[in-house]
Structure formats: C-alpha cells, structure tokens
Amino acid sequence: MKSKSILIAGILFGLFIGWYVFPFVLYQRNEQPIQFSHLAHTGEKGGMACEDCHSTNENGRFQGIPAVVKCSECHSVPLGTTENEKRLVEEFITPNKEIPWLVYSRQPDNAFFSHAPHIKLGEMKCEDCHGPHGNSEFLKTHQTNRISGYSRDIWGENISGISLVKWEGMKMDKCVRCHEDNDRRDGCVACHK
Numbered sequence: 001m002k003s004k005s006i007l008i009a010g011i012l013f014g015l016f017i018g019w020y021v022f023p024f025v026l027y028q029r030n031e032q033p034i035q036f037s038h039l040a041h042t043g044e045k046g047g048m049a050c051e052d053c054h055s056t057n058e059n060g061r062f063q064g065i066p067a068v069v070k071c072s073e074c075h076s077v078p079l080g081t082t083e084n085e086k087r088l089v090e091e092f093i094t095p096n097k098e099i100p101w102l103v104y105s106r107q108p109d110n111a112f113f114s115h116a117p118h119i120k121l122g123e124m125k126c127e128d129c130h131g132p133h134g135n136s137e138f139l140k141t142h143q144t145n146r147i148s149g150y151s152r153d154i155w156g157e158n159i160s161g162i163s164l165v166k167w168e169g170m171k172m173d174k175c176v177r178c179h180e181d182n183d184r185r186d187g188c189v190a191c192h193k
Helices: 002-026 038-042 068-072 083-093 115-121 126-130 172-181
Strands: 027-030 142-145
Touching: 002 027, 068 083
Parallel strands: none
Antiparallel strands: 027 142
C-alpha cells in the first residue's frame, strides 16, 4: 500500500514538473520593444484589415512584420497620449529605425509558405491560423525555445503539443492534416525549397 502511494505521488510530481516547471526552463521570456494594440488599428476606431500592414510579395509569401515606413504613413507624429505612442515616434519613426519585433510565427528558412493560395483559393481568413490577434489590446510576452530558437507559438501553449484551439501551434503535421482533410495533397518540395 505504501509503495503504491509513493508511486502515485512520484507520477503526480513528474507530471507537475513536466507540465508546469519544464516550460519555465525551456522557454526564455522577452517583452516586445513596445506594446501594440491590434484592436486600436482593426476595430471600429481604426477600421484596418490585416493585409493593410501585413502584406505579401509578388510570389504570395508573407513579407513579415511591416517596415517602420508603413507605420509612419499614419504616425509621423503621436496620435495619442500613451507612452508607447510617444516612444514609437521618437525612437523608431523619426530616426527611421526598424522596430526589433520578436516574431511569434517565424518558420525555418527552408520552409516556404505562400499565403496567397490559402487566402484566395482556400478562402481562409487570417484568424483561421493566427487566431483572434485583431482583437488583442496588448502583445503577449514572446517565449523563445532555448533549444530550437523558435517561438512557443510554433509548438503551441500546451507543452504536450495538443492544440486546444485550431489556431494554436504552426507545426508541419497541422498543415499536412489540413491539406489531407481538404483533399490538397502536395509533395515535400511544395513547402520545403
């Protein structure tokens, strides 16, 4: 009886370490250089669409985080009274210095992903893969995997890798599963160049 209790306690302790302690060791936490409200830009007040800032190039590949010149189209002077707005203009826009954003969705260099066929042919919305970022008031803490160097958002919040919502995690198996479910079978070289 006593050995059974010790075994159960050991298993519970191991699960606790694996689920709650290990992520704090595995992931380094960093704040973004400035805070940013997607909602202020995409909501009723801003009225912008994702692609107004997050555009794609001629081959349909996402160009990444918008350049500071894009921000300067509206923010050449502070539009609000927040400290972040002031810092945006003084530290980045006025000196034309790029904002060193920590990217949540950065994929390996050998992975080629074109947004164009997914948006145009697949009629997917940004939220289908990226979640409701357009409604976020603040940027969450960026968590970098100390081993791979990638964002925790690639793996997903759940350390087990089990996605609780469809936009959580951006792993290859998720892409393959979606393609299979929609009868879109591609070879490896379609994404890995």
